[in-house]
Amino acid sequence: MLEVEGLQGWYGHTQALFDVSFRLPAAGCVALVGTNGAGKTTTLRAVLGLIRCQGAVHIEGEDVSQQPTHRRVRDHSIAVVHEGRGLLKDLTVRENLVVGNKEAAKRGVGDAIDLFPALKDRLSERVSNLSGGQQQMVALGRAVLRKPRYVLLDEPSLGLAPTVIDEIYSYLAALRETGMTMLLVEQSVPRATSIADRLCLLRIGRSVMNVDARDPAAVETLMGTAFGGEEDAAPSRTSSPTAAGRHTTITSLTDGPP
Ligand code: ATP
Numbered sequence: 001m002l003e004v005e006g007l008q009g010w011y012g013h014t015q016a017l018f019d020v021s022f023r024l025p026a027a028g029c030v031a032l033v034g035t036n037g038a039g040k041t042t043t044l045r046a047v048l049g050l051i052r053c054q055g056a057v058h059i060e061g062e063d064v065s066q067q068p069t070h071r072r073v074r075d076h077s078i079a080v081v082h083e084g085r086g087l088l089k090d091l092t093v094r095e096n097l098v099v100g101n102k103e104a105a106k107r108g109v110g111d112a113i114d115l116f117p118a119l120k121d122r123l124s125e126r127v128s129n130l131s132g133g134q135q136q137m138v139a140l141g142r143a144v145l146r147k148p149r150y151v152l153l154d155e156p157s158l159g160l161a162p163t164v165i166d167e168i169y170s171y172l173a174a175l176r177e178t179g180m181t182m183l184l185v186e187q188s189v190p191r192a193t194s195i196a197d198r199l200c201l202l203r204i205g206r207s208v209m210n211v212d213a214r215d216p217a218a219v220e221t222l223m224g225t226a227f228g229g230e231e232d233a234a235p236s237r238t239s240s241p242t243a244a245g246r247h248t249t250i251t252s253l254t255d256g257p258p
Contacts, residue, residue, distance in 0.1 A: 077148045
């Protein structure tokens with residue numbers, strides 16, 4: 001069980017998280033959803049202890065809020081699949097799968113291949129030669145080889161074609177079947193709904209709604225709250241950087257130390 005209560009977080013003096021709370025039960029999957037800039041990635045960083053925070057983070061009942069990142073990850077068996085995948089593009093698939101993981105280097109990459117058979121014939125290939133979908137498989141396979149209790153996934157569908165996203169999500173569903181506990185960042189509510197037990201909606205650094213992903217009426221209400229005429233709450237990352245857009249971003253945050 002991972003529990004976050006009243007989490008606040010800062011980049012330097014700029015507050016980006018104001019009040020985020022959610023519970024992630026063992027073997028469950030919670031998706032953090034919301035528009036660009038809502039604070040989804042920042043919440044993952046805060047859970048990992050990568051930014052300055054206040055508030056409670058409990059893992060397996062232990063207060064980890066004062067622990068450094070490496071202890072949280074090691075002691076609680078957390079694997080992270082970062083946005084952009086974090087692969088070493090000049091290394092081979094096999095090298096990427098086992099990098100920093102002595103156990104896997106000895107044991108072999110069989111578990112990753114079982115989950116992603118498409119990688120079997122590409123193990124000696126440089127990662128830079130792989131498609132975006134295959135690279136995402138390598139990133140997920142690397143996480144799987146750590147045999148983690150928790151997997152934190154930051155927008156695994158980012159930059160992929162819709163058919164490839166479907167494929168990646170079918171793999172994520174298979175991963176869930178293995179009993180892994182997942183915290184997923186996903187901008188698409190339908191995609192999040194396809195895999196998560198609960199959806200936690202973030203808006204401007206606050207968790208404003210938490211619903212059962214299997215309850216269509218609740219999901220619809222969440223979508224209305226997330227995207228219903230609130231476009232100016234968080235300007236799109238892909239929109240042109242107009243002065244108005246920048247202004248909206250800046251005014252959605254609060255300057256000053258805690
Ligand atoms: P996206 O889907 O675009 O990644 P998100 O919901 O993950 O959106 P975050 O990346 O967590 O949003 O950003 C939350 C807020 O924190 C935004 O206002 C963003 O501009 C700000 N922010 C994110 N990263 C940094 C950083 N490294 N330094 C300063 N501010 C940041």
